[in-house]
Amino acid sequence: MAGGRVYPNTSRSGASNLSVLLHNRRVPSSAEPLDTLILSGSSPSAFLGSRSIMCFEDVQRAKGTQSPFFRAFDHGENGDDEDLDEYFHQPEKKRRLTVDQVQFLEKSFEVENKLEPERKIQLAKDLGLQPRQVAIWFQNRRARWKTKQLEKDYAALQASYDSLKAEYNNLLKEKDKLKAEVLQLTDKFLLKEKEKGNSDVSDMDSLSQEPQEKPIAQESAYEGEGSKVSLVVCKQEDISSAKSDLFDSDSPPYTDGVHSSLLEACDSSYVFEPDQSDLSQDEEDILGKSMLHHPCIFPKVEDDDYPDSPAANSCNFGFPVEDHAFWSWAY
DNA sequence: TTGTGTTTTATTGCCTCC
DNA sequence: GGAGGCAATAAAACACAA
Numbered sequence: 474m475a476g477g478r479v480y481p482n483t484s485r486s487g488a489s490n491l492s493v494l495l496h497n498r499r500v501p502s503s504a505e506p507l508d509t510l511i512l513s514g515s516s517p518s519a520f521l522g523s524r525s526i527m528c529f530e531d532v533q534r535a536k537g538t539q540s541p542f543f544r545a546f547d548h549g550e551n552g553d554d555e556d557l558d559e560y561f562h563q564p565e566k567k568r569r570l571t572v573d574q575v576q577f578l579e580k581s582f583e584v585e586n587k588l589e590p591e592r593k594i595q596l597a598k599d600l601g602l603q604p605r606q607v608a609i610w611f612q613n614r615r616a617r618w619k620t621k622q623l624e625k626d627y628a629a630l631q632a633s634y635d636s637l638k639a640e641y642n643n644l645l646k647e648k649d650k651l652k653a654e655v656l657q658l659t660d661k662f663l664l665k666e667k668e669k670g671n672s673d674v675s676d677m678d679s680l681s682q683e684p685q686e687k688p689i690a691q692e693s694a695y696e697g698e699g700s701k702v703s704l705v706v707c708k709q710e711d712i713s714s715a716k717s718d719l720f721d722s723d724s725p726p727y728t729d730g731v732h733s734s735l736l737e738a739c740d741s742s743y744v745f746e747p748d749q750s751d752l753s754q755d756e757e758d759i760l761g762k763s764m765l766h767h768p769c770i771f772p773k774v775e776d777d778d779y780p781d782s783p784a785a786n787s788c789n790f791g792f793p794v795e796d797h798a799f800w801s802w803a804y
Numbered sequence: 805t806t807g808t809g810t811t812t813t814a815t816t817g818c819c820t821c822c
Numbered sequence: 823g824g825a826g827g828c829a830a831t832a833a834a835a836c837a838c839a840a
Contacts, residue, residue, distance in 0.1 A: 567813050567834045575812095587827095609814060612827070617812095619828095811836070820827080 570610070574600050578607070582614050 570578070581596060588596075588611045597604040 569812065569835065590825095606813085608826085610812095613813070616828075805840100807838105807840090809837085809839105811834105813832100813834075815832075816830085818828085818830105821825090822823105 570600075570602070574602070578610055578614070582611065582618075586611070586615055586618065 577600060578596070581592075585592075588608060593604045593607050593611075596602075597607045600607070
């Protein structure tokens with residue numbers, strides 16, 4: 474026995490044996506309200522109608538008053554004193570509490586799920602149970618409550634997860650939509666550039682010797698089908714002006730929800746978080762570092778000779794770096 | 805009636821607190 | 823070190839389908 478704890482039920486008193494006896498003498502449960510049972514001082518007739526155990530005093534009183542139950546038991550039904558002895562010497566059995574007792578305990582549990590010694594004694598007295606039984610009931614009840622609580626918490630977490638997942642999926646869809654749109658615009662831009670290039674060939678020949686004006690973009694070349702579009706690197710101030718040109722016009726080109734995201738992304742106070750789930754660990758590392766140093770959504774590229782440097786690629790909205798051509802086009 | 809799954813009551817061993 | 827709480831578990835009681 475752990476900690477030298479004494480378990481009353483393991484060495485029963487005579488009163489407990491009587492309890493067993495009464496429990497085993499089963500009769501249909503009484504439907505009397507619990508208040509009647511308790512307020513009447515746990516009258517013998519009340520608990521005799523149950524499967525519950527009884528206080529020793531109750532039993533004594535019951536015997537003394539020769540209640541119908543004891544009269545039957547002593548002289549009738551099962552016959553003689555041998556039967557009585559048999560009952561007294563039966564091994565301990567579990568007894569279920571009556572509905573009323575359980576209801577009372579439940580109400581008490583609702584008030585306070587912990588049991589102070591005084592309350593335990595009082596409850597035991599009221600219900601005609603042993604204090605330990607009351608303690609055990611509360612212990613088991615707490616365990617059940619905990620299990621239920623865990624189930625509730627789990628359900629809440631599940632719901633929360635489902636909702637987040639749905640939101641995530643929506644964001645993914647929106648991302649794809651935006652990506653497709655960027656690609657479309659890029660194609661448009663490249664076509665335009667190509668047409669422009671063809672018509673300018675003759676002009677270029679004639680002007681080839683003249684110094685060019687400061688280019689909008691250092692490099693903007695279309696190398697034909699299937700080839701990679703070279704990165705267009707813009708200086709930040711150029712892009713900023715492009716932004717204002719593009720979005721500050723009287724009639725904004727994009728007013729729908731999709732493009733408003735772009736507008737939001739252009740707000741310097743808005744830090745766009747790319748979908749890192751699509752990135753490899755290396756990419757994440759690079760991204761993480763660059764985002765740390767360049768929280769701005771635009772790459773702070775000072776050296777145009779290193780377009781593929783982490784800094785140059787850091788703020789690509791999670792899109793391929795080619796997509797930056799869009800900004801050049803927009804400008 | 806019986807087999808089986810679930811619920812309830814009770815025990816055990818360990819742990820914490822005073 | 824004793825009292826009490828908790829987790830794990832046993833076992834009786836109960837519910838219910840076949």
